[in-house]
Amino acid sequence: MTEQAGLDVEQREHVQVAHLSGEVDIANARKLEARIARAVRNAATGLVLDLSDTRYFDSAGIRMLFDLHERLSGRSQELRAVVPEDSLIRGALLVTEVEQVVPLHRTVEEALAAMGNGAPPAA
Secondary structure, eight states: OOOOOEEEEEEETTEEEEEEEEEESTTTHHHHHHHHHHHSOTTOSEEEEEEEEEEEEOHHHHHHHHHHHHHHHTTTOEEEEEOOTTOTTHHHHHHTTGGGTSOEESSHHHHHHHTTTTOOOOO
16 A cells, blocks of 8 residues: 655745655556646746655656646646655666656755746746
8 A cells, every 4th residue: 555645835026936746656656646737826937746755656756747847838837856865766866768858856945946946937
C-alpha cells in the first residue's frame, strides 16, 4: 500500500511553492497533479515544486511533471523542481531527462532566483 503523500503550498512573491513529501506513484499522482494545478493562481509567474522530502517517485510522478509543465506553459507560467543532489529520486529524474523540460535546482531559493525572484512578467 502506498504511503500518503503530503502537499503544502505557499506563496512567495508571485510564485507558488508546492512542497511534496512522501511517495508519488500511480495510486496518487493524478490527484496530486490536480491539487497542485489548482493551487497555482493565474496571476502567478509559475510554480516551484519542492521534491526535497519525496522518497519515492515512479513513472506516474514523472508523467505528472511533464503534464504540469504542459499545463503551466499553456498559461505562460514556468515550472521548476527542487531536487537536492543527495535525493533518492534524483537518479530517476536524470535518467528520464526530466531536466530537458523542467529545470532541476538544489534549493527552493535557487529555483526562485532562476525565476527572477518571482517577479511578475514585464508588461
